């Protein structure tokens with residue numbers, strides 16, 4: 001492990017998907033480091049210590065003008081704060097020299113006192129006071145540094161955020177979407193770079209001042225200083241650092257990528273998987289019981305399987321893996337060099353016959369000093385809530401108490417305002433109606449009239465604040481959340497695709513059958529996604545957005561074109577259109593139906609990305625598959641659906657304006673009739689008939 005192979009990896013199954021597009025043998029060499037592959041230009045790999053040291057030096061020389069400009073910009077932001085902070089940081093470094101000086105004086109005074117049998121109390125007191133002053137000044141400077149640092153940090157971050165924003169705004173769309181121009185910089189990188197650069201330079205100042213002090217104080221003088229420098233210099237030269245070398249690193253280890261994908265499902269962006277009734281944005285009733293992510297990750301032990309498949313292959317940071325030496329020779333040499341000053345000192349005796357080594361008892365003595373870390377080049381960079389109802393014991397009923405295939409929903413004087421809502425009016429006001437089990441309901445109304453909010457109450461994303469919502473005759477809060485969710489399926493336009501295979505993305509609707517290809521293919525067909533699966537080389541096993549592990553470093557546009565090309569290929573993800581994504585998500589809902597537990601289907605405008613025919617077909621299949629279940633559709637293109645509806649609820653400004661069948665409401669010539677006439681023109685009878693013909697033809 002960790003040792004450069006110097007050869008291209010042998011062709012393995014795992015390699016096929018991501019194999020670089022150029023001939024590795026000519027352009028670069030591949031190192032295998034744990035789960036990582038690192039591509040390095042040939043000439044870099046073949047260079048020895050001198051070449052590596054030269055590279056290190058060159059990169060410092062190259063970076064100098066940029067660093068100078070960078071510091072200049074920060075200085076301009078606030079000269080006073082900048083200078084003050086640098087001085088305070090500097091104190092932290094020189095303080096040790098002062099303490100060293102004061103301690104040395106104190107020890108000498110005591111030594112002389114002991115020799116003469118008459119201690120100089122006044123000199124000892126002075127030295128002690130000097131040391132006390134040093135310690136006090138250090139405490140004050142530490143406090144002042146912590147006080148001032150956030151002030152400058154804020155200015156630096158805002159300044160660089162402004163720069164980044166301007167740079168992003170200047171990009172036209174094609175350039176912005178190009179992998180090479182995607183900015184990975186963050187304003188906080190600027191501050192941490194500033195801190196790292198300050199720390200490294202000031203450490204150098206501190207180290208030099210300590211060595212200068214020692215060289216003046218000790219009889220060994222400059223020779224001792226030189227010897228003390230051997231270890232840091234040796235470590236600096238022999239250190240294996242990847243960040244200075246132009247390289248591309250990526251992982252194509254299937255188990256590692258699988259683990260990364262499964263871990264990413266814990267991210268908040270994947271919270272809303274509404275096929276199980278888990279809707280959006282951190283609403284108070286989000287329930288994680290039996291959610292499909294958990295099922296996939298824990299119940300079927302997929303995560304553990306991937307972890308076992310990783311075996312002993314290490315997956316740590318690639319740069320750390322690279323720095324691991326293949327032999328301990330360099331460490332041995334460094335330790336020997338570290339012992340040199342002590343050995344040297346043993347050879348030097350003071351004029352009075354005492355040994356310098358005695359002074360090593362002081363923690364700031366040279367022998368300790370030479371163990372100072374070298375100036376590491378890396379220093380330059382640095383850079384559920386379960387509700388009571390989901391877990392509580394007070395609500396223990398399951399909404400399957402009634403034999404019906406559908407769910408009965410009744411609202412009695414329900415009013416609801418979103419928590420923290422700024423609007424003057426509540427989202428829903430004094431709403432009462434009853435949806436008998438097995439009804440097909442279409443909710444219509446203008447934007448913001450409260451249609452989606454009604455669905456959020458049916459699925460208990462939120463609790464009613466006034467009034468009662470009854471499910472199968474019982475207040476909704478009487479049910480265990482997990483049981484309620486299990487009987488509901490929702491389909492909205494906010495669904496996400498997970499970084500899993502297409503088959504798994506559909507299979508998640510019924511996680512226990514996530515490997516059931518036949519069932520998944522049926523669901524894909526119902527969701528209109530079957531053709532899409534055939535489109536890809538790997539069919540249903542295609543992962544649309546695999547975990548991207550690839551990154552490049554120190555790549556020069558002209559010199560390292562081959563490496564840049566590889567990086568571009570590695571960063572490329574397969575994309576699908578909005579409508580295709582919608583079909584995949586719809587397929588997941590059809591998979592959900594296969595659990596045979598669904599009593600309520602809520603469809604909230606899932607079809608904005610679908611063409612009229614796609615929408616028509618989707619609604620028709622949902623209507624047929626959901627036969628007997630309670631189905632609630634929210635849609636602006638309701639022309640063909642309302643004719644099948646048992647109940648149409650027409651909303652306006654948070655209130656139910658009209659309620660009835662299509663025929664009743666049209667005869668009333670009110671709000672619904674007006675909406676119908678307007679939208680019917682957009683979704684014409686001609687389109688419906690095209691949809692109908694193709695629908696029956698396809699089936």
Ligand SMILES: Nc1ncnc2c1ncn2[C@@H]1O[C@H](COP(=O)(O)OP(=O)(O)OP(=O)(O)O)[C@@H](O)[C@H]1O
Pocket residue numbers: 418419421422423427445446447448449450451452453454
């Ligand atoms: N999460 C939220 N927080 C605060 N207010 C919200 C939230 N969601 C919706 N609202 C507000 O509640 C009201 C009803 O919104 P809702 O989404 O139910 O309307 P809608 O009829 O579905 O609209 P559309 O046809 O545009 O989807 C609106 O005034 C909206 O601004």
